[in-house]
Amino acid sequence: MNSRTAEDSRTILTDLVLPSETNPLNNLFGGELLARMDRAASISARRHSRRIVVTASVNHVAFNKAVPLGSVVTVEAKVSRAFKTSMEIYIDVWVEDRESGSRSKANEAIYTFVAVDETGTPVTVPELVPESDLEKSRFDAALRRKQLSLVLAGKMKPNDATELKALFE
Numbered sequence: 001m002n003s004r005t006a007e008d009s010r011t012i013l014t015d016l017v018l019p020s021e022t023n024p025l026n027n028l029f030g031g032e033l034l035a036r037m038d039r040a041a042s043i044s045a046r047r048h049s050r051r052i053v054v055t056a057s058v059n060h061v062a063f064n065k066a067v068p069l070g071s072v073v074t075v076e077a078k079v080s081r082a083f084k085t086s087m088e089i090y091i092d093v094w095v096e097d098r099e100s101g102s103r104s105k106a107n108e109a110i111y112t113f114v115a116v117d118e119t120g121t122p123v124t125v126p127e128l129v130p131e132s133d134l135e136k137s138r139f140d141a142a143l144r145r146k147q148l149s150l151v152l153a154g155k156m157k158p159n160d161a162t163e164l165k166a167l168f169e
């Protein structure tokens with residue numbers, strides 16, 4: 001199975017924040033942003049694996065900055081590491097300044113997707129080869145995040161999370 005790069009899976013969704021998508025403070029509703037990120041991440045996982053993909057877990061979401069009504073929001077998703085059947089997708093969210101046109105980082109999130117066949121059974125995915133320094137650091141940390149997610153889900157014993165445990169030693 002051929003390896004792929006993070007660029008191969010890069011997915012960009014750009015859209016406005018409309019009134020029906022805001023909270024009472026007129027900022028983007030958190031669940032709406034989660035849905036946009038899930039969509040971008042699922043396309044990214046599909047581009048990497050070229051299979052049907054399902055969301056297995058949302059490992060980390062940081063709503064660092066409110067996104068006001070009328071903003072132009074860009075959600076950028078890339079596979080940061082592929083394991084056997086699962087893929088970690090790293091998502092960066094940018095907001096565009098209307099006057100200068102410059103983009104500033106508003107939020108980020110990390111999702112895990114699993115490639116499955118038509119019966120929903122997990123299937124193997126190609127490996128990911130990181131290229132840039134940022135891709136390499138996200139790749140390295142992904143194994144610890146996978147172990148943490150599995151431990152929290154009760155699917156791995158803390159003692160077996162070797163790389164995660166090494167962080168605290």
Ligand SMILES: CC(C)(COP(=O)(O)OP(=O)(O)OC[C@H]1O[C@@H](n2cnc3c(N)ncnc32)[C@H](O)[C@@H]1OP(=O)(O)O)[C@@H](O)C(=O)NCCC(=O)NCCS
Binds near residue numbers: 054112120146153
């Ligand atoms: C995701 C799903 C396919 C995993 O099935 P499973 O029986 O746990 O299969 P496995 O134990 O073989 O796990 C498959 C992979 O997912 C990973 N995984 C499972 N749960 C995970 C979690 N909570 N966090 C991180 N990775 C997880 C496993 O480590 C494994 O990865 P690997 O093969 O790359 O090592 C299954 O739980 C499912 O279909 N869930 C519903 C998905 C869905 O409908 N999502 C939309 C939500 S509405």
